[in-house]
Amino acid sequence: MAFKIIVCAKQVPDTNEIKIDPVKKTLIREGVPSILNHDDANALEEALKIKDAYPDTHITVVTMGPPQARDMLIECIAMGADEGILLSDRALGGSDTWATSNAIAAAIVKLKDYDLIFAGRQAIDGDTAQVGPQIAEKLGIPQVTYVAEFELEKDMKHITVKRALEDGYELIKIETPCMLTAIKELNTPRYMSIGGIFSAVRKEIPAWGAKELGVDVDKEVGLDASPTNVFRSFTPAPKGKGVILEADTDKELADKLLINLKAKHVI
Numbered sequence: 001m002a003f004k005i006i007v008c009a010k011q012v013p014d015t016n017e018i019k020i021d022p023v024k025k026t027l028i029r030e031g032v033p034s035i036l037n038h039d040d041a042n043a044l045e046e047a048l049k050i051k052d053a054y055p056d057t058h059i060t061v062v063t064m065g066p067p068q069a070r071d072m073l074i075e076c077i078a079m080g081a082d083e084g085i086l087l088s089d090r091a092l093g094g095s096d097t098w099a100t101s102n103a104i105a106a107a108i109v110k111l112k113d114y115d116l117i118f119a120g121r122q123a124i125d126g127d128t129a130q131v132g133p134q135i136a137e138k139l140g141i142p143q144v145t146y147v148a149e150f151e152l153e154k155d156m157k158h159i160t161v162k163r164a165l166e167d168g169y170e171l172i173k174i175e176t177p178c179m180l181t182a183i184k185e186l187n188t189p190r191y192m193s194i195g196g197i198f199s200a201v202r203k204e205i206p207a208w209g210a211k212e213l214g215v216d217v218d219k220e221v222g223l224d225a226s227p228t229n230v231f232r233s234f235t236p237a238p239k240g241k242g243v244i245l246e247a248d249t250d251k252e253l254a255d256k257l258l259i260n261l262k263a264k265h266v267i
């Protein structure tokens, strides 16, 4: 039986291009290009590597977002994914991570069969790293986060992963079906192929809303169902210009540094 992989991918604003409105102190989103979230590209690449080794592998990419997130799904199919599912509905708008994972978990339940769910560790805009683990909890499957190396055993039922920790790594053997979250050390994502682009643009991409997902729009998805409240968002005040101390000898330099630090009451 074909190995089935679901990749959770989010379309995010390219943070390299983001600027802050100096007056309103909010993000200037106009004209900012949207991209496939970096860690999600790593998740997709690892799924594609499995497909390279076992060609009957089936990869479905699921994203929740506005209608333009379809473009990102086309990109994923052009890279080699088999299909994309767009979760898009006004009723899903304003969802926090809890409501987002409710919608994605409902989509995965609707897709039924899967051996592996791959998400990115973190989205570069929301940055919470909560959605992958929340989906796993809601589906009741085991999970390993921060996956830096991946090896699928020949029985297609066990996976050995190297999980990155702050001060080292741990090796974990996990049974399928499971959820893994990818970090950039895992691989280098491939580019779209020309043939892939041609077939991707012709591909029909189903869009599912709350009704198709069977979720309760009052209790499970959307702004009102989201338990997170954002009280304030702000940009940190820019740091002042640095000072470079110069002196002829190390002792003189250390004395100067001491005087400066004492003057600022640091020591």
Ligand SMILES: Cc1cc2nc3c(=O)[nH]c(=O)nc-3n(C[C@H](O)[C@H](O)[C@H](O)COP(=O)(O)OP(=O)(O)OC[C@H]3O[C@@H](n4cnc5c(N)ncnc54)[C@H](O)[C@@H]3O)c2cc1C
Pocket (backbone or CB within 6 Å): 008, 009, 010, 011, 037, 039, 040, 062, 063, 064, 065, 093, 094, 095, 096, 097, 098, 100, 101, 104, 118, 119, 120, 121, 122, 123, 124, 125, 126, 127, 128, 129, 130, 131, 132, 223, 226, 228, 229, 230
């Ligand atoms: C009150 C509130 C309202 C919000 N309203 C909106 C809104 O209207 N529109 C909006 O875009 N955001 C909204 N957000 C932000 C939104 O909750 C998060 O962006 C989203 O839940 C994902 O969380 P994250 O970005 O921290 O992802 P992380 O948890 O850091 O992502 C980890 C991984 O989960 C997967 N993943 C995350 N999000 C998605 C997705 N959407 N589709 C597929 N896979 C995904 C990816 O694999 C990703 O790498 C809102 C947040 C709050 C608190």
